[in-house]
Amino acid sequence: MTVFAGLKMPKVIYEADSQYNGKIQVVKQGEVLKLRVKEFNQSISHSSVNAKKMVWGQLVDLLKEQAPDFTSALILGLGGGTMQHYIAQAFPNVHMTSVEIDPVMIDVARKYFDLDTIPNHRVINEDACRVVIELAEFDLQKDSFDVAIVDIFIGDVFPDLGSSGNFLAALKSLVRPGGLVVFNRIYLQRYQDDVNNFIDLLENFFQNVDKKVVAGYTNSDNALIYGRVVAE
Numbered sequence: 001m002t003v004f005a006g007l008k009m010p011k012v013i014y015e016a017d018s019q020y021n022g023k024i025q026v027v028k029q030g031e032v033l034k035l036r037v038k039e040f041n042q043s044i045s046h047s048s049v050n051a052k053k054m055v056w057g058q059l060v061d062l063l064k065e066q067a068p069d070f071t072s073a074l075i076l077g078l079g080g081g082t083m084q085h086y087i088a089q090a091f092p093n094v095h096m097t098s099v100e101i102d103p104v105m106i107d108v109a110r111k112y113f114d115l116d117t118i119p120n121h122r123v124i125n126e127d128a129c130r131v132v133i134e135l136a137e138f139d140l141q142k143d144s145f146d147v148a149i150v151d152i153f154i155g156d157v158f159p160d161l162g163s164s165g166n167f168l169a170a171l172k173s174l175v176r177p178g179g180l181v182v183f184n185r186i187y188l189q190r191y192q193d194d195v196n197n198f199i200d201l202l203e204n205f206f207q208n209v210d211k212k213v214v215a216g217y218t219n220s221d222n223a224l225i226y227g228r229v230v231a232e
Contacts, residue, residue, distance in 0.1 A: 009029070010027045010028065010029040010034075011027065011028050011029070012025050012026070012027055012028075013026050013027070013028045013033075014108065014111075014112065016108070017104075018102050018104040019102075020101055020102040020104075020105075021037045021038075021102055021104070021105065022037065022038060023037070024036070024037055024104060024105065024108060025037075026108060026112050031045070032044060032047075032048045032050075033045045033080075033112055033113065035079055035080040035108060035109075035113065037153070040153070042079040042080065042153065043080025043081065043082040043109075043113060044056070044080070044082055045082075046081075046086060046089075046114065051082060052086070054214065055184060055214045055222040055224070056082045056083045056086050057086060058212065058214045058222075058224065059083060059086075059149070059182065059184065059224055060083075060086045060087060060090045062182065062212055062224055062226065063087070063090070063091070063180075063182075064090065066180050066226060067146060067147050067180045070091070070094065070146035070147045070179075070180070071091075071093055071094055071095065071146060072094065072095050072096075072097075072145045072146050072147070073087065073094055073095075073096045073097070073145060073146065073147040073148070073149060074096075074097050074099070074145045074147070074148045074149070074174060074175075075087075075096060075097070075098045075099070075149045075151060076098075076099045076128040076131075076132075076148070076149065076150045076151065076152055076171075077098075077099070077100065077128070077150065077151035077152040077153065077184075078098045078100035078105060078106060078109055078115075078123065079109070079151070080108065080109045080112065080113035081098070081109045081113050081114075081115045081118060082113070083149070084096055084098060084118050084121060085113075085114070085118055088118050088119055088120070088121065092119070093120075094120065095120040095121075096118070096122070097121075097122045097123075097140075097145075098121065098122070098123050098124070099123075099124045099126060099128045099131050100123060100124070100125060101125070101126065101127050101128065103125055106123060106125055124138055126138070128150075128152060129164075129167055129170075132167065132170040132171050132173075132174060133166075133167075133170045135174070140174065142173045142174060143173070143174070143176045143177070144174060144176070145174050145175050145176065145179065146175070146176060146180070147175070147179060147180045147181075147182070148171055148174060148175050148179070148180075148181045148182070149181075149182045149183075150171070150182070150184065151184045153186070158185055158186065158191075158194075165201075165204075165205075168201075168202070168205045169205065172205050172229055175229045176229065177229055177230055177231040178228065178229065178230070179228070179229045180226060180227075180228060180229075181206055181226065181227055181228075181229060182224055182225070182226040183198075183202070183224070183225045184222055184223075184224055185198065185222065185223045185225060186222060187213055187214075187221045187222055187223040188221055195211075195223055195225070198225070199211060202225065202227055203227075205227075206227030206228055206229060206230075207227060207229075207230050208227055208228050209225065209227035210225070210226060210227070211223045211225045211226070212224040212226075
């Protein structure tokens, strides 16, 4: 018997091509499913114990510390919905609106990651930039969320829109004064200068900007960057 006996190797059980994300894979290892884009894990089964130690669970812990009484959240980016599952479990009274541009991603989240079982959750299939700017088109209003979370990636790449002043100003307008805005960024060494510059930019829009670094198990160290919205 070898040390590898009983080890369950990962197996690709679904693969699709997307105009937005390229190749999307669902990988099964034991009883755990992982959603991969460009070899980076975008989501993991919400039943996984390990996921709670990773960025999704750490974000929930941050919300417990920084916004324990919040009741509404705007989440830009969906993946398989791991974050949304964990938020719903920790804050059962919260109403969430998620924005995801990629219909293939939404389909995968429904088929493999129990998306439709998340209570009080609305999914908008649209470009996040358009949603935060053209509010009336999506039945949204200014100052209507307690928390906004930006979790947009293509593989490990944070899109340019996330660093746009117009986007940040529009996002800020959706969050009530005193509310919390959180950005999830990959914090690998090659991105750290960019992330640190991004933090400097955020200080022009939000108060008390800070970060929480989450160490990944493989290739996915993250920084959760957060700040407060204050009344103008």
